[in-house]
Amino acid sequence: MHAFAALLDSLIYTRSRNAKLKLIGDYLRATPDPDRGWAMAALTGDLDLPAIKPALIRALIEERVDPVLFRMSRDYVGDTAETVSLLWPEPDPPVAQPPLTVAEAIDRLMHLSRSDAPAALAAMLDRLDAEERFALLKMATGALRVGVSARLAKQALADAFALDVEAVEEVWHGLEPPYPTLFAWAEGMGAQPTAADVPVFRPFMLAHPLEELRVDLADYAAEWKWDGIRVQIVHVVNAQGVGETRLYSRTGDDVTRAFPDVASAFATPGVLDGELMVRGDFQGGALEEGGGAASFNALQQRLGRKVVSAKMLAEAPAFVRLYDILFDGTEDLRALPWTERRRRLEALVPRLDPSRFDLSQLVEAADFTALEGVRAGARDAAIEGMMLKRRDSPYVAGRRTGLWYKWKRDPLTADCVMMYAQRGNGRRSSWYSDYTFGCWTEEGELLPVGKAYQGITDQEIAQLDRFVRQHTLARFGPVREVEKTLVLEIAFDSIHESKRHKSGLAMRFPRIVRIRTDKPAAEADTLAGLRKLVT
Incomplete structure (x- = not known):
């Protein structure tokens, strides 16, 4: 120890x-x-x-x-x-x-x-x-919090024993701790473990932010980036003829138990890549092409659950909008160009349950300027932006420059008033670095609309920590209530109705853009203004 x-x-x-x-x-x-x-x-x-x-x-x-x-x-x-x-x-x-x-x-x-x-x-x-x-x-x-992701730990193992990290990832979910066969292989004392007959996780292909780059649509295909969680669906039939399906998140976590309705509907040998969402305005039957998705807020009700009730399965049915195909049966398609994989995926989708799977539609535009106009007009609750995929790109693990780009829609912003502050964790444990903020009602009451700790520098955290200590009104354990005088500009991806919050609203991925010392708290935004942004 x-x-x-x-x-x-x-x-x-x-x-x-x-x-x-x-x-x-x-x-x-x-x-x-x-x-x-x-x-x-x-x-x-x-x-x-x-x-x-x-x-x-x-x-x-x-x-x-x-x-x-x-x-x-x-x-x-x-x-x-x-x-x-x-x-x-x-x-x-x-x-x-x-x-x-x-x-x-x-x-x-x-x-x-x-x-x-x-x-x-x-x-x-x-x-x-x-x-x-x-x-x-x-x-x-299970809460190490030592700044090490699962991927980094696997990379360290691969580096230590001169292994290919992708080969380690390929077999990881077919092994059980303490991984004796993995270490035997690593030290040259045993054969490489195999993923045969086991529905294992394969590393996702990821994208770089587009930033200021402009691409030629003759070389790149445009596709909507949907606001759910990225999943990999794997179905394998073993030597005894018994099939098994698993769903994996982007980090390789097995989320099958939280979405048994999707897992039970996929019995086609292969590996698919897509966006897991729940349906909005569920009426039964097949999905509408390119639509039918509720906001991420609706999906959150099912995330992290080990047991999903029959009521939740009925009220928030899950489905996957498919992006790519990695394996068709036992045939590995990852080395094929995107155009060929897309053709194979389009041929497969009609054979799947239409209430649980559909195809993410491509976005047609004459040129990049026209595509900018299409993206600017997208405010569907389930659309996070666009993906730009090089047409000749293979499916490779991780982020490879020049192959895939994510082009997120511009965030929404609001000026909010700091209400509470809480100590952080790890190296931030001595700083008040987690902030709850609110907006005004028509009656002049300040109600919380979100909490954020991201987006600011260590110097700005020190500035806010001083404000919290000098303007504390009340203490509740690690939380302090502060004078309602400091305005924070908050960026967020979307905002939704929420019964869990007194304000009735919940922000999606809020982060602090800047500290508005130039703005009086009375001029911060109102709940009525935020409700106009609800999608």
Whole structure:
């Protein structure tokens, strides 16, 4: 556990991507099985220890230290695992046991019942020092927050053992932690694992922002960019003739259980790429060509659910608007040009369930100037912008310059008044960096319309932190209510009706554009003005 704890500690304080890759790679080469495999599972989010919940950890620490002290410390530190690891009292007498390994800790926690979990976790924490306690709690709750994505961890593994990261991605979802066959292959002691008979994830092809570039439509096809979540649909028939379908998000997370209506409707061997959405104004039957999608706000009601009720399946039926085809049966089409893959996809779509799948339509325009006009007029709730795809491009993982571009529609903006501020997490834990803001009602009341922490520099965060500390009206744990005098210009992709918010509105992807010290709070925008932007 000590080596894994040291790795996490180093990753937290390392910003360089290359340095993070080296730290993880050095750990994987030096650490034996199965510890390194479980460490990879933790870094990639593939570790599930259902018996350990944050409430259990809070209950354990509050039995051992003053609950008020813990809560005040947690508010200041901004992280439960770090606070508990520092406050946890040393056992008296000291526990004389051999060092706890990662594999030993996981094996114990993985097979615990809810009733046995508190005593078992407490016994482990008694055996560890503060750094190791932090690592154990982070691993147990699945909230590492050390600046490492699943992709970066896999890249580190590939670099450490001179593997192709795409080959690692290709087989990853067909393997189970602690990945003994993967490490045997990495060290030249076993064959490369195969994805045969398993519906595994293949890395998505991604796009660069278009920015100021203009392209020739003779070389590029234009397609609407829909506002759902990008998914990959995989159906494989194994040697016994049994088929299985899985849906993967862009990050490779398996979201099949949240969308069983889509998974059950796809029984065609192959791999497709598309946008997962829910239908708006559902009337049953086939989808209308190029339409039928509700806003992202409607889709959010189903995201992250492990069980979806029959009522939700009926009220928010999901479907996929298809973009591309990677495999047709067992035939790998990724090396073919986009035009040929598009032809194959167009031939496949009529064979699919029309209530669950349709084809994303191309946007026709005489030239790029005409295309700009079409994009400028797009304000459909489900349209996020356009995609420009080079007609001869193969389907390659990641972002490759010159092949695909995303051309998002211009954001909407509003001037809002800061109402509340909350401490951030990680390196922002000592700063008030998360801000709730609102707009005025006709009666002069300020109601919240969103919360944002993105879009501003460290210097601007320091400026806002000073404002919060100097203009606090009330404190609620880590949250402060501030004087309603500071205006923030907020950019957002769209705004929707919401029953969950007192204002009745919810912004999609709000971010701070600038601090409007030049504008009086009384001149900020109104809810009535925002409602005119609802799509």
